[in-house]
Amino acid sequence: MSSHGLPTSNDPQAEPDDAAPAVDDTERQGSFTTLALLVMGVFSYLTMEMMVAPIVPFVQQELGISASQSAWMLTGLLVVGAVCLPLATRYADIADKKKVFLVVLGLSGVGAILAAVATTAPLLIAGQMLQGVGVAVVPIAIGIMRDSQPLDRARTANTIFVVSGGLGAAVAYVAVGPIVTHLHYSYIYWFPTVVIAAVVLIGLRALPACPPIAGGKVDWTGAVILGAALVALLLGLTFPTTLGWGSPLVLGLLALTVLLLAVFVAVERRHPSPLVDLRGLAEREVFGVVSINFAHSIVTFVMYVILPTVALLPIAIGYGMGGDASTAGLVLLPYALLVVVAGPTAQRLEPILGRRGNMILAAVLIVAAGLVLLPIGSAPWTPYLCSALMGLGLGIGFTQSLNTIVRVVPAERVASASGAVYLVRSVGGVLGGQIAAAIFSIGLTAAGAPSWGAILANILLIVALGVVSVGLSYLLAGRSAATATAALTPARA
Template identity: 90%
Template structure:
């Protein structure tokens, strides 16, 4: 991959073999293990806390007496702040010490959680949730720390572990949130992870390795302001249609503003000597493929989040419901979380055999299969669990392969920001997917107010179409021959 004067690739065949510094003795291995454990604990604590927010919304509404539109901002506010802060935080991590940026971002998310836990009013709770959204940047920055401080193959293994941590966090969230709100108080979903976050920050101050920037630079504050405004306009434009409709002047105005702001952002970035986003790098074939695939996968994820809990709660008599309760709605997503844990290591082992392209295609095929198995749900009520499991495999393989591709083809000094761009794309795709799925359901209701089979079927076919599109987009990635030529491991300095 060309990078306009930057190293062409992190692929081992592009540089001479080398032995990673610090790995020849036990001290180096011990240090890398400590680094990995602290990063994984931070990522796990944040993602677990994030996944437990949605199930507690009804309890928060009841205790604080807030409306549904207010409580929706518990999730929307977190997403908006996360999407806006991601490019800024990850770019800053590229030109500063990643250790410091990681600890600050993680610490701010913990502070937001404390504010939300202590909140007695809706505005304060929402403010805490929004500050918590800063923590979305912990994963790409953790990836950057591993890429800077460890050999390439160990950094790729860490990517797998981060994906597994996300799956485990979701699994813990789905299982633990019920007992917590039943026997304790919803605020404990904030307190338990915050204890872990505080421990990681305090220990990490001494134990995490410093990661000074490979090259100098400065933060493009003008670009950050324009991109932040564009993302806020876009995400609000995608969330308001539920209540205002897609034809609302406010919604249309926000979407038009998004287009104009993004166009201005491109102009500014192309003229800046140290841009917030490396537009030239994002235009490269494989990175363009990774971004496109993750956009489709994010839409598919939130379509699944709408379909499966809805089916779980619909009565059996309707012909395509499971007749369950809130616990069933959570448990039906548990196979997804558990199979993500399996999918990460699977992708790591498959890439040398199938190549980047083949591995990504396999993940997309699982997504297609996940939609298709829902078709006979009337006669096979267990199919939502199978759908959930197949989605876990497909999305887990796809996300792990995406991160591994970023680590391989992006210059080391841009790994954090490139990984952050993936998360921004996933945030936007997630909001869009949830809105589309909800709109399809709203447009096809039975006289009793339940989603009709036609609406269920339309969302299922939409899920299948996203999987098929992902198969096609996978051809932007390198094939098996490229994967098989890897024979040596780079040190961070050589990458």
């Protein structure tokens, strides 16, 4: 009898509702407390992270730092997050996930406090970099739910985590303006940190212990090699903005990335307890989820570049909205709000469409989001529609990704497999932002604004990646295949 009520197979139909074990009121109350604490931790961190980019100009002005220095507020967070993510999630797989979650969340809170009190650029950047450790909170939270709750509740929790991300983004877009106008930019750190502190203190007693299902050791050699490769990659993707893609430094960093990744693969294949389960990632559906999320993350950051730019361009140019900074934030608000809707939508559609069908639907919505921008010259409302369709498509895709990982990956590897999804999203996000910025810099008008050709090229990139995602969706099991697999595998209560 499984201690967690898990089925022998991770496939969805392997644990039908009518075979679910009875749950008493005490267990329900405990699961609600666990979910509430995890959601509060995830929401507070993601909200704080989303509010960093809009305050950069205010930080530059107050601390008197250059644009290149302030850029490290975001770059440093991404680099540290990418390096710590596989290490933290792997450690969560072989240790008590509760302890790892609270330590990671607590460190992000300490980083936020450092950034809030910083009066110099180095201290602010150090705080932001330490805050980046918190990127691991979501995959570890997913692992806690998978370990401590039945499969159906873990799936529901995935949806709620995605919704929390959407709500965090919506709050960030709406609240950052009033905060910096009427208070001080440091309050974007203080408000979430209060919630983080409460979650850590209450969670010490209220969160369930999640001892490892399987033993193992941290592959420190692999961690150092992968960390160095990710630092080289992210710096190689960041420096082209100032140095250009042909810079010897950029080319050298990208070449070093390839070399280090080759060494990493060789080391991991021989290690008895690898940092990254390469064989598991090569499994058909896991590979499909990771590949789709890489494409989706590029799309997301291309959108982050296009929509605010279009919002600020003058109407006279023919494809601008003539707005201000508030418009640039509001144009992304439908994206955040539709992500909230997308999570429950994906949950309800999966029994009808299957895993593959949900992913195809997400990809079609992304393609539609790109295409609706084409008539922007005669329909200035199209960026809002693009934002909404993008939120719905990316939200459905991300929810389905997390649910697929929970179903097809062994429970002892759920945290690290989810971490791999977040890792490729970080790398893809940096790449997408750099590609979009490079296209804009190449296609400038005489007045210094992005040309329609540059806008169109980025739109076509979104459409192309949406089409690629349709193809990658066929790596996931169709509805009939999932049902057939489930029929061969009896449930274990």
